[in-house]
Amino acid sequence: MTPTPLTPYLPLAVVLLLAGGMAMLIPQITTRLGPRRPSAIKATSFEAGSESSGPARQRFAVKFYVVALLFIVFDVEAVFLYPWAVNFQALGWFGYVEMLVFAVTLVVGLIYIWKKGALDWES
């Protein structure tokens, strides 16, 4: 076989094939070979051992979204802070000032949401 630009990716293709095959094969084996003895209690949805209290499709308070959004913002901030912290010596004052601008911008946002009451869970 002559090597093509895609040759290095051949192992990857094998892995994908194996993973996909397993994913299709194992559910098939369990459904075909496993015994089925349905009962009423087994048919109810499993909810961490406690009794289910109703359907999961309910309206959620909008604060969940706000918190999730804020989490992502500060999560991403942390993602940017780590590489800077690792290279702190090399980046020197330039990096420090750049990160300061970045962090201060986010702090302005934090002060804003704090005072705006987006972090108050109860009210």
Next chain:
Amino acid sequence: MNLPNLSLADFLPLLPAIIMVVGASILLLSEVFLSTTASRAYQAVLTVVTAVAAGAMALTTMFEPPQEVMLGFGVMDPFSSFLTFVVCVGLGLATLSSVSFLRKRGAERGEFYALMLFASAGMSLLAMSNELITLFVNIEVLSLSTYALTSYLRRGTRPSEAGFKYFILGAFSSAVLLYGAALLYGATGTTHLTAMAGPLSTAMSSQPGLVYAGIILVITGFAFKVAAVPFHMWTPDVYEGAPTPVTALMSVGVKAAAFAAMVRVFFMVGKGVDPQMLLGLFSVLAFLTMVAGNLLAIPQRNVKRMLAYSSIAHAGYLLVGVAALFVTGPGEQFRLLGASALTGGTPLGLARAEALRGILYYLLAYTFSAVGAFAIVSVLERREDEEKGTAWDLERFSGLAQRKPGWAFAMAAFMLSLGGIPPTIGFMSKLLIFQAAVDAGLIGLTIVGVLSSAVGIYYYLRVVVYMFMRPVPEGAQALEKSWSTELALVLSTAAVVILGIIPGPIMGWLEQASSIFGQ
């Protein structure tokens, strides 16, 4: 490690955008710390001051030679400075007209002005972007702010609908643009526009399909942003549902910035590929946009919707100018009448400089006329009629000349300017753009442009007829006085009339701004 060698001087070109972002941050903080203050007038004042400061900063850089910004990710040249100035003009006038609009609705908030400033900062940076990723990020900065502004009055059904439509279609068009940018990167191996021409011409011979697909997707993305036919469907609904001052900023600022980015991208791309292809694509877009925009505006009785369709039509005229940038060479038909006023460069460069001058002047002219027209719409509309959609009916303009002669005169000036009738700035700008098109040999496109703008005069003058020749309707409520809106009206009327008669002062800047792509 190779550290970027940046000094303080590298941040100077970004000052207009920095000023606007700092202003927006101050507004956000003032909103939460001073929210007990009864009057929020200071917020509008702060926004206008910020806009003036940023615009003045942009003007000081007007005559400086082009220089790279931030390691070549952006470029500051007279072109970007002029567009930043245009954006600041639009921002200042729209802010002035939003004060009484928001007060009537009890919706004066620092967030509104902050979002306007963030959007304008994005527009200013977009005009500078010289690299595809930077360009995309700035498009997102301005788009996300305008999505939020569109549904700012979120209690109504129309603003929510408009915001949702704008968000879905805007996000979709951004994705299309990004896909095209990715294909261009795949073909050339660079995202820097200045480095793209060489690899592009190589890629044209080895992988033409990739380049074509990339170019067409990027054009499609931009066509969505500037509301060119057939990618205009969102425009009337969004423009109608958005708060009127926001519509004003959207129609002038977003358009100016998107045209700036489009011109920059395709001027560089045009050096690497056959410009004939770009000429063809932009000619078709311009033709469809002019004709459809004007014809669709005719049946509109809703003035705000009519102005939305008119904004589509104006994008069409601007696209004629863009098409004229891609003329392949000076032939017999190049008379270069207008270009003779410009100095230096080859005849081909002159023809391009002329087209660019037309585009820039047109953007400025449209800014004054459209923001003024939307300001009049915003003082006439009543909140109670918004859900029914009658707030912007032509009937509301009946007899305005008797009730408020000053407003009627201003609106007449804006309508004549949008229609392109002398002695207004709109006439001068149409003259420049069509002159450039004729010099570029785009005779057919010019004929279509002139004919369709003659169609446009019908629906612009209909507003004037209602204002001056219809009686005041029974039970018309008194019109409120608003100093800030009147100031915006006086400024834009003065600009529309004075710059229509004496375009001189602006022409110097324009000559500077249009020379950069001349070579």
